[in-house]
Amino acid sequence: MEALKPYYHTVQYYETDAMAVVHHSNYIRWFEEARLDYLEQSGYPYDGIEQRGLMIPVLSASCEYRQAVRFGQTVKIETEIVAFKGLKFKIAYEIYDQEGKTLHARGTTEHCFLNKDFKPVSIKREAPDLFEFFSKKN
Numbered sequence: 001m002e003a004l005k006p007y008y009h010t011v012q013y014y015e016t017d018a019m020a021v022v023h024h025s026n027y028i029r030w031f032e033e034a035r036l037d038y039l040e041q042s043g044y045p046y047d048g049i050e051q052r053g054l055m056i057p058v059l060s061a062s063c064e065y066r067q068a069v070r071f072g073q074t075v076k077i078e079t080e081i082v083a084f085k086g087l088k089f090k091i092a093y094e095i096y097d098q099e100g101k102t103l104h105a106r107g108t109t110e111h112c113f114l115n116k117d118f119k120p121v122s123i124k125r126e127a128p129d130l131f132e133f134f135s136k137k138n
Contacts, residue, residue: 011074022071028063043133052126053126054115054127054130055114069095081134087112087120
């Protein structure tokens, strides 16, 4: 399979704070944008997952801020599934400048699979193709 492309995001003015840098809460939003792009590139767009009766809520999110990002900058976000335990999984993110030279932030999100009744789902049984995809990623 062809390597996935990183996700790029150009900072909007509304994402900055009084110090003229990106407000810390936006990095978590960028993680979500990158995660959805990652799934789409992998052939599993999130709306398609939802149409199958599955949800992937965020259980936790963390971010380590290393270098400020400012309005107008474009960042490159590299995304990788780093753990999968059948029901739960973890994704790691690294946010770089557009050229990939300066690490601005890194973090993780943890997720699980639920059905529309908010009950845990065995994707091994309910979505074996999705189970196989996640199994191969860690």
